[in-house]
Amino acid sequence: MHFKVISRVLGVLLMVFSLTLMPPVAVSLWFNDHNYFAFLIAFLITFVTGFIIWLPVYNTRHDLNTRDGFLITALFWFVLGLFGALPFVFSSAPHLSITDAMFESLSGLTTTGATVITGLDYLPESILYYRQQLQWLGGIGIIVIAVAILPMLGIGGMQLYRAETPGPVKDSKLTPRITETAKALFLVYLKLTLLCAACYWAAGMSVFDAICHAYSTIAIGGFSTHDASIGFFESNAIMAVCIFFMIVSGINFALHFFAWRERTLSHYWSDPELSFYVRVIALGTIITVSYLSYTQTYGFSTAFWHGSFELVSILTTTGFGVADFSIWPAFLPFLLFMLAFMGGCAGSTGGGMKVIRVMLICKQGMREIHRLIHPNAIMPIKIGKRSVADRVVEAVWGFFAVYVISFMVMFMLLLATGLDFITAFSAIGATINNLGPGLGDVTLHYGDINPTAKWILCFSMLLGRLEVFTLLVLFTPMFWQR
């Protein structure tokens, strides 16, 4: 482990992050909401801490190895979550406890979008803007890490993407690759955000709301500036824009990058993961809208808009709302909730286990059934025309098992803190999948549950965002040996 280099990276990271506390100051002054002081203090603390960490090691140079990659990735979210919580603590409205501030901050950065705050419509604009910006920053972090770092670390089958990463590929060293890739992806991310904001504005949002919601849409975050979320606007045009950009943000950003660079849509058509993702969305929408109409929960028009919006929002793990899907009839709430376990494509800002893994799991299940009938046949698992290495399939299984086991353990811990079955079940599902809203007591917000439960959920958000393994590996003795 190269602790000096890791310190340098973290120091720089904190100093850069501290700069992101300046836009909220500007927003505060623009709207004159008397809250700029909270951000200034937070800026000072963050910058100075970063500087103090960075100074003693500023001229250390060393290539990072895989272990350093794990540690930096995990620390990235944890440390930013910690310092990102400062404005919530210093702000006068809302004035959050340490636990609540950390929850809100981590929920923002991991693009989970679970909130402990109510009465959003009455908060200072700077705080509202800051929450949205946290998600946006988290989103770009996720994409860079998912496309550039995770394939190299070999998390749960993501070696698959090693060859497809944009930018120069050097397997043994992280640094040059991250920089190139980060630049390329950041531009795509920025352009998509601007386009989304423009569309929201054209569809009728104020400039402030358009920017804020573009942030949390492209990041698949789900934070809103209104308690009623997207439902606040009561506009089909806004819903349509939102649905479109949620689907787009759930796609592998490497595909967007290629499409942009080569000015062609051909990469989209030929991607098997995208095709699976689109078909699941289409099928899910048909089932949801039909069942809502059939049970006369809504008239057809409302069933169509609410059904497709909620399906896309939950499946992509965005978590925006226009209707309370938790009271929809029979299996619909659970169906939507289960689809969030799939989530977005790998290399997107979406949460969940990722489409590609679910595809591989289904294909392996089918293969095992076919193998029973033809025990000696050789049946490679294929994604598109490419055979998938056994090693990758094993890694995906490992991922699935550890995901399920982690879910169970945290679920039982939540039950032990006194939450009821549905609240605990959905809260873990909503956080490990980085979805946001749950069912039961956490349908609307997470403010009323006990502090211990909130910390468990913080861990769950991190676990999901770090693809489980990146975090768990730090708890093995083997990681720290030698």
Add this chain to the structure above:
Amino acid sequence: MHFKVISRVLGVLLMVFSLTLMPPVAVSLWFNDHNYFAFLIAFLITFVTGFIIWLPVYNTRHDLNTRDGFLITALFWFVLGLFGALPFVFSSAPHLSITDAMFESLSGLTTTGATVITGLDYLPESILYYRQQLQWLGGIGIIVIAVAILPMLGIGGMQLYRAETPGPVKDSKLTPRITETAKALFLVYLKLTLLCAACYWAAGMSVFDAICHAYSTIAIGGFSTHDASIGFFESNAIMAVCIFFMIVSGINFALHFFAWRERTLSHYWSDPELSFYVRVIALGTIITVSYLSYTQTYGFSTAFWHGSFELVSILTTTGFGVADFSIWPAFLPFLLFMLAFMGGCAGSTGGGMKVIRVMLICKQGMREIHRLIHPNAIMPIKIGKRSVADRVVEAVWGFFAVYVISFMVMFMLLLATGLDFITAFSAIGATINNLGPGLGDVTLHYGDINPTAKWILCFSMLLGRLEVFTLLVLFTPMFWQR
């Protein structure tokens, strides 16, 4: 597919099964409960049907292949479930609908032990005896199939046991192997049942209750002759006997066979699956008893007896009860319920996914985490000192995925029939794991849920008992080709 031979096997099976309707007639006459006529009619219908199926093909001789094995195994449970339901339909008390009778019969034969009947204490003795005997017959069927047939079919990693099966091993032909193995295992099973009955009687049960409960204990069935189940007897001695024999019945019967034949306990000590099973039981008991004491749910003595009894009963998927564990505090009901997903050892009468598969899943999860740190190290998965083939590990993963996916699909179907979340969740868990009692509306019995739900649960019981794949493979077009 050799349909003629399959018909002959089924014909013989039905004729043999019809004979098992005679002991209830004897019980009816002995207790003079005026119910013998129901069994006589059922006997006639079953025997004649079997004879009609058998007669045209009685001199067909042909070796069975693997596909025939799948079909016969699936039909074994389905056909016996169908004809086993007859006495419930013809009996005056209880007079069950076709749905309820089929549910009760399948629940008995698959040793699930979920019941639609209440007021057991007032039923004719012959019906009570018949339910217990159904479980006992199902139990021996399971063991023979699990030890002799499934390893050959290669269901979910059970090739592991191919070399360990008692009796002569011939991989390509089923017939001689089944006969030898069945005889050997039947004797072990019978001796254990007699021993268990004797212990129950010595501990204070009536002869009738002792025999009846020995049947359902050794079969890990969970049916009782009293609504209050084992709690009816209010006896620590009986609880102790029950706990011991539930644990024993959850062990691979091949181990019992070797121990008996070679007059040694050494096979027990050296079996890694058994060691894991015992350790999970010990750990689970400690957690359960401590938490019950700590929360002052019971005093220590009651916490000890009720805690260890319910843990063993649910973990082994027996489903006997002495206390309503569904109202125990916090995570305990869910913990017990989750342990039922593990269930007994392979080759036992227990349900669930089986200990060996859970072991392999945990080991693979650990291996994937270690592989992240040492990507190029070769790390074979070992059970005891033996390396497990990759093919077996893949099969176990396939099993796990299909198990979870089947669970989800059936769960949503149940929700669609109108059951609430906990009832639906636990009902599927209790049936696919062949456990019996659920939570919510199915804590006490399954009588009040809608008929559609009952049929879904029948399918779920079959699915669990047939190790999922044996049933699902019949629904693939590939199975029926050529």
